[in-house]
Amino acid sequence: xxxxNGPDAVIPGAxxxxxxxxxxxxxxxxxxxxIEPILDKYPDLKKRSVVHHTDDVVASDERPSIAxxxxxxxxxxxxxxxxxxxxxxxxxxxxxxxALMATAKLVLKCLPGIHRPAIASLLPTVKGSxxxxxLGANISCDSENLVQFSILGAVYAKAVSGITRPTVGLLNVGxxxxxxxxxxxxxxxxxSAIKFPGEFKGFVEGDDIGKGTVDVxxxxxxxxxxxxxxxxxxxxxxxxxxxxxxxxxxLSKLAYLISLRQFNAVRKRLDHRVYNGGLFxxxxxxxxKSHGSADAFAFSHAVIAGIKMSENGFNAIVAKEIEYLTxxxxxxxxxxxxxxV
Amino acid sequence: xxxxNGPDAVIPGAxxxxxxxxxxxxxxxxxxxxIEPILDKYPDLKKRSVVHHTDDVVASDERPSIAxxxxxxxxxxxxxxxxxxxxxxxxxxxxxxxALMATAKLVLKCLPGIHRPAIASLLPTVKGSxxxxxLGANISCDSENLVQFSILGAVYAKAVSGITRPTVGLLNVGxxxxxxxxxxxxxxxxxSAIKFPGEFKGFVEGDDIGKGTVDVxxxxxxxxxxxxxxxxxxxxxxxxxxxxxxxxxxLSKLAYLISLRQFNAVRKRLDHRVYNGGLFxxxxxxxxKSHGSADAFAFSHAVIAGIKMSENGFNAIVAKEIEYLTxxxxxxxxxxxxxxV
Numbered sequence: 001x002x003x004x005n006g007p008d009a010v011i012p013g014a015x016x017x018x019x020x021x022x023x024x025x026x027x028x029x030x031x032x033x034x035i036e037p038i039l040d041k042y043p044d045l046k047k048r049s050v051v052h053h054t055d056d057v058v059a060s061d062e063r064p065s066i067a068x069x070x071x072x073x074x075x076x077x078x079x080x081x082x083x084x085x086x087x088x089x090x091x092x093x094x095x096x097x098x099a100l101m102a103t104a105k106l107v108l109k110c111l112p113g114i115h116r117p118a119i120a121s122l123l124p125t126v127k128g129s130x131x132x133x134x135l136g137a138n139i140s141c142d143s144e145n146l147v148q149f150s151i152l153g154a155v156y157a158k159a160v161s162g163i164t165r166p167t168v169g170l171l172n173v174g175x176x177x178x179x180x181x182x183x184x185x186x187x188x189x190x191x192s193a194i195k196f197p198g199e200f201k202g203f204v205e206g207d208d209i210g211k212g213t214v215d216v217x218x219x220x221x222x223x224x225x226x227x228x229x230x231x232x233x234x235x236x237x238x239x240x241x242x243x244x245x246x247x248x249x250x251l252s253k254l255a256y257l258i259s260l261r262q263f264n265a266v267r268k269r270l271d272h273r274v275y276n277g278g279l280f281x282x283x284x285x286x287x288x289k290s291h292g293s294a295d296a297f298a299f300s301h302a303v304i305a306g307i308k309m310s311e312n313g314f315n316a317i318v319a320k321e322i323e324y325l326t327x328x329x330x331x332x333x334x335x336x337x338x339x340x341v
Numbered sequence: 342x343x344x345x346n347g348p349d350a351v352i353p354g355a356x357x358x359x360x361x362x363x364x365x366x367x368x369x370x371x372x373x374x375x376i377e378p379i380l381d382k383y384p385d386l387k388k389r390s391v392v393h394h395t396d397d398v399v400a401s402d403e404r405p406s407i408a409x410x411x412x413x414x415x416x417x418x419x420x421x422x423x424x425x426x427x428x429x430x431x432x433x434x435x436x437x438x439x440a441l442m443a444t445a446k447l448v449l450k451c452l453p454g455i456h457r458p459a460i461a462s463l464l465p466t467v468k469g470s471x472x473x474x475x476l477g478a479n480i481s482c483d484s485e486n487l488v489q490f491s492i493l494g495a496v497y498a499k500a501v502s503g504i505t506r507p508t509v510g511l512l513n514v515g516x517x518x519x520x521x522x523x524x525x526x527x528x529x530x531x532x533s534a535i536k537f538p539g540e541f542k543g544f545v546e547g548d549d550i551g552k553g554t555v556d557v558x559x560x561x562x563x564x565x566x567x568x569x570x571x572x573x574x575x576x577x578x579x580x581x582x583x584x585x586x587x588x589x590x591x592l593s594k595l596a597y598l599i600s601l602r603q604f605n606a607v608r609k610r611l612d613h614r615v616y617n618g619g620l621f622x623x624x625x626x627x628x629x630k631s632h633g634s635a636d637a638f639a640f641s642h643a644v645i646a647g648i649k650m651s652e653n654g655f656n657a658i659v660a661k662e663i664e665y666l667t668x669x670x671x672x673x674x675x676x677x678x679x680x681x682v
Binding site: 219227256 | 466522546549551560564568569572577578579582583593599602611
């Protein structure tokens with residue numbers, strides 16, 4: 001029921017994903033009198049779907065604490081329950097991000113050893129794509145959070161994106177070891193000492209996101225959120241400036257038409273809808289947040305992201321890696337040293 | 342002597358600025374045997390320039406503390422001294438940012454009442470341009486720093502950019518009052534209570550930078566630096582993707598040629614060189630940091646930024662505004678309340 005377009009994006013989006021994943025089955029939670037008529041237009045999806053009716057919906061501006069208390073029968077809560085109870089492999093929602101995270105944390109719990117989940121997303125880069133996390137679940141983070149996010153990101157890159165030896169960088173204001181604040185330098189020292197499922201590349205800077213210098217960019221939720229939205233704003237600036245110049249006169253419009261093929265290729269290459277899906281990493285269950293403004297095509301990519309994470313056993317690998325981390329002497333000694341300081 | 346191109350960018354850059362500001366006079370600090378032959382090519386600039394020879398140069402990778410101790414005869418130090426001693430109105434350098442800030446702080450000192458200077462820059466937006474600060478001078482900031490940066494930005498927008506009632510926003514992860522961390526909420530409460538030279542718009546988000554929602558975006562130096570560099574990286578991603586698609590085949594190249602006029606207009610509109618010049622705001626003297634990779638055209642804009650700030654008496658207005666701030670009951674009461682909590 002969530003997002004700007006509700007079932008009008010969710011159901012055709014699910015239908016698109018269903019076309020690609022022939023064995024996927026769908027549980028649809030929400031107002032059945034709204035869902036059913038739309039579902040009727042997608043007979044293939046309908047065959048593989050079960051509609052679970054509920055009247056309750058979490059409002060997009062509801063405070064997470066209120067949603068937790070009053071939303072026990074909400075479509076969001078019921079969908080998350082389905083994952084917790086093993087009736088679904090993953091939950092995908094376009095609804096209220098804060099409520100989704102709070103409910104998912106409460107119902108699914110964190111994976112053993114994970115202190116806090118993070119929101120991650122893939123972003124287009126010069127080289128392909130890069131994962132960034134945290135994008136806003138944790139306004140402030142300690143060094144161990146950042147280390148765990150690095151593991152979450154590296155495991156995703158390896159298990160889901162299929163990168164053999166993913167590179168990971170910590171977002172900072174310079175690449176030298178002395179740069180940034182204590183938390184970052186502490187995370188650097190831990191990540192430099194431990195063995196983990198990828199290659200730690202030290203500090204990276206904001207421009208490394210677009211350049212695709214590393215496969216995974218790790219940061220706290222405040223910085224990650226600002227960086228992500230800054231990137232969105234600059235993308236908008238480019239698109240609007242191009243549009244303005246190519247629609248200035250009849251001649252510019254003609255030039256645009258002649259270049260349509262190239263512009264479409266650029267559009268396809270940088271299409272943010274393909275990257276739709278905020279992945280809630282670190283939870284004991286797969287939960288994906290689709291952008292509120294997602295259309296059907298964008299929503300289908302959030303569904304696909306959830307299917308991929310489930311298929312590849314992401315959470316089981318993370319649990320093993322976190323266990324392995326805490327067994328490592330180098331990790332234990334760095335963390336103890338930190339505590340004793 | 343600083344930057345990737347040294348006097349090869351600085352001198353032709355100064356010549357370009359000299360063409361625009363017929364009354365400007367130049368003091369050039371550095372190795373005279375390098376400077377003189379280049380200066381000979383710009384007779385108009387030469388007439389208005391005095392070369393001050395020194396062999397010492399601050400290296401681009403020198404630690405600021407070392408530069409402070411050993412660089413007393415460096416071209417950077419001598420140029421800053423000229424401002425401190427009233428022989429120059431502003432100093433412009435392409436050199437080591439950390440060393441420039443440390444030396445400028447030591448030699449010029451902060452304006453009365455200013456706790457810390459900030460680095461500010463104008464950035465292109467959908468609507469025109471927006472100033473962002475701090476871009477990296479202060480990795481962490483308290484609420485009073487952010488309030489002072491807001492005043493610095495607003496005074497610049499008013500006195501230098503000529504905006505009658507500049508709008509100012511604090512960079513955060515959401516626009517609601519409860520968002521973000523304590524420092525931001527504290528700064529919000531102070532800025533909402535006081536009278537200051539502009540209109541305080543509350544919290545803004547990363548995408549508001551490119552959108553140009555406000556005239557001044559205020560943030561700590563860590564977040565500002567990451568946001569600025571993220572923006573640079575995304576700009577690079579766009580440019581490279583466009584280039585790749587428009588050079589893919591003979592036909593694409595032809596499409597590019599046909600659209601050249603439009604592309605040039607876009608390029609001009611978003612040309613980062615026009616925005617070159619990190620303004621060190623809050624110092625008792627005008628100091629501008631040109632990007633290390635600046636060419637002559639970019640450097641000329643850093644010089645022009647310095648001339649404009651000097652001409653418009655920016656520092657005198659800031660000093661008055663800071664004095665006015667500390668006299669305001671609303672400011673004093675909010676700050677006292679904060680201290681007592």
